[in-house]
Amino acid sequence: KRRKKYGKAKPWGILGLYDHLSGVKIDVAWAEDAAWRRSNKEPYLTWGDYETMKKTGFNRPFFTFSIVSACTAMMFTSILVNDWTFEPLSVNPMIGPSADTLLQLGAKESYLIVVQQEIWRLASPMVLHAGLIHFFLNMVALWFVGRAIEQIHGFFPTVVQFVVPAIGGTILSAIFLPEYITVGASGGIFGLIGACISDIIMNWNLLFNEFVNERGARLSHARVLVVLFLDIVLNCIIGLTPFVDNFTHLGGMIYGLLCGLSTIQLVSPRFLIGGDERQCFHKCKLLFFRSFGLLVCVAGIIASSIVLFSGDGETNPCTTCTMMSCVSFPPWTDQNEKWWYCDDCSKASAEGTLDTETGKFIELNLKCPNGSTETIDVNDSWPQDESGLEGMLPMLCREHCLW
Numbered sequence: 001k002r003r004k005k006y007g008k009a010k011p012w013g014i015l016g017l018y019d020h021l022s023g024v025k026i027d028v029a030w031a032e033d034a035a036w037r038r039s040n041k042e043p044y045l046t047w048g049d050y051e052t053m054k055k056t057g058f059n060r061p062f063f064t065f066s067i068v069s070a071c072t073a074m075m076f077t078s079i080l081v082n083d084w085t086f087e088p089l090s091v092n093p094m095i096g097p098s099a100d101t102l103l104q105l106g107a108k109e110s111y112l113i114v115v116q117q118e119i120w121r122l123a124s125p126m127v128l129h130a131g132l133i134h135f136f137l138n139m140v141a142l143w144f145v146g147r148a149i150e151q152i153h154g155f156f157p158t159v160v161q162f163v164v165p166a167i168g169g170t171i172l173s174a175i176f177l178p179e180y181i182t183v184g185a186s187g188g189i190f191g192l193i194g195a196c197i198s199d200i201i202m203n204w205n206l207l208f209n210e211f212v213n214e215r216g217a218r219l220s221h222a223r224v225l226v227v228l229f230l231d232i233v234l235n236c237i238i239g240l241t242p243f244v245d246n247f248t249h250l251g252g253m254i255y256g257l258l259c260g261l262s263t264i265q266l267v268s269p270r271f272l273i274g275g276d277e278r279q280c281f282h283k284c285k286l287l288f289f290r291s292f293g294l295l296v297c298v299a300g301i302i303a304s305s306i307v308l309f310s311g312d313g314e315t316n317p318c319t320t321c322t323m324m325s326c327v328s329f330p331p332w333t334d335q336n337e338k339w340w341y342c343d344d345c346s347k348a349s350a351e352g353t354l355d356t357e358t359g360k361f362i363e364l365n366l367k368c369p370n371g372s373t374e375t376i377d378v379n380d381s382w383p384q385d386e387s388g389l390e391g392m393l394p395m396l397c398r399e400h401c402l403w
Helices: 002-006 013-039 047-054 062-081 099-105 110-114 132-153 155-176 186-202 204-208 217-238 246-263 280-309 319-324 386-402
Strands: 349-354 361-367 373-377
Touching (some): 062 099, 062 155, 110 155, 132 155, 132 217, 155 186, 217 246, 349 386
16 A cells, blocks of 8 residues: 555655655554554544554654754854854864854853853753854754654654753763863764664664565665765764764764664564564563663763763863864874864963063963963064964964973
8 A cells, every 4th residue: 555655766865764664663553553443443544544644743843843943043143143253264164153152152161061060051062053064964964864763753752862862972072072162963963863773773674674675675775774874974074173072973872872772663573474472572672672771871871970070070081082073184284284173272371571662572471271381482573463462372372282
């Protein structure tokens, strides 16, 4: 009936994969509903009416629409607060606002979360983005993956699969990248991708079973898995730029996979080809999937929260781990000619000493973000106005405080 009504054409990519899974699961749910109605002498509901009911009303992807709308509104707000300007690419390669603007709107900064008790910053970054490039890539991924997952699994499971990984990933970012501010819906999106991976693992036979797949469909599903893997790699590469981090990405994906184990419907192909679904082994396996993922997810968030709030919000327990999340690029150029930098030297400040006779700056007392202080003689070739010297502070910080 499904092939007669819709034909053999399938949507492209992840939507096609989920269209297949959704169709099988709706058909199974209709069969279960028909069996229940028969045993309880209720009016029969046809397959066509049942499918229409499942795809209308509250079964539409309202949560995905809401998150996309919120992210869009906050993207415009961040540009507005930044006086409708974009920072130089050396500061923000994502074509977006300044770090101060993102902080003002709710970006993650560990010191503010731990010391100032601004715990809401664990959730607010999920609707903020570093810039237009970051925003558009995330919204495309959220629209396709989020919409597909919500249409098949419903509103509340999708909320769990997005919000919990987004917060859990931000907690990990706050632990391992306390010196950096980060934003983005990527933690939640990677949570949805993790839930998608969980769904694929749990319902692997529905994707590659000969009984429910036409010829060539299994190869198409395999291509989708490759595209999904490439999407993960692309987002991890984006995570190497400023204001975006891979701890949120990978942490969100792990939490999403765990949440998926507890919220995603498991359908055995034995339902379609025959078999007793009431067997003790099947029930135990289902109970294991339902409880294991959620328990590990909750335990992980509690443990990481304890680690975060037992620290000072400034000390990084793994200084070499920052290389997983940000790399100055390109690596083959001189240190003063990078497109962007992965340090906090933009926060460096200085006090200048003036020559009373000439009125020129002769010395700078440089205060670096790592707490060190350096006294630097002003070169004659340097600018003498305050704004010009202020623009040189990041370079001086890298020369005297980091190298």
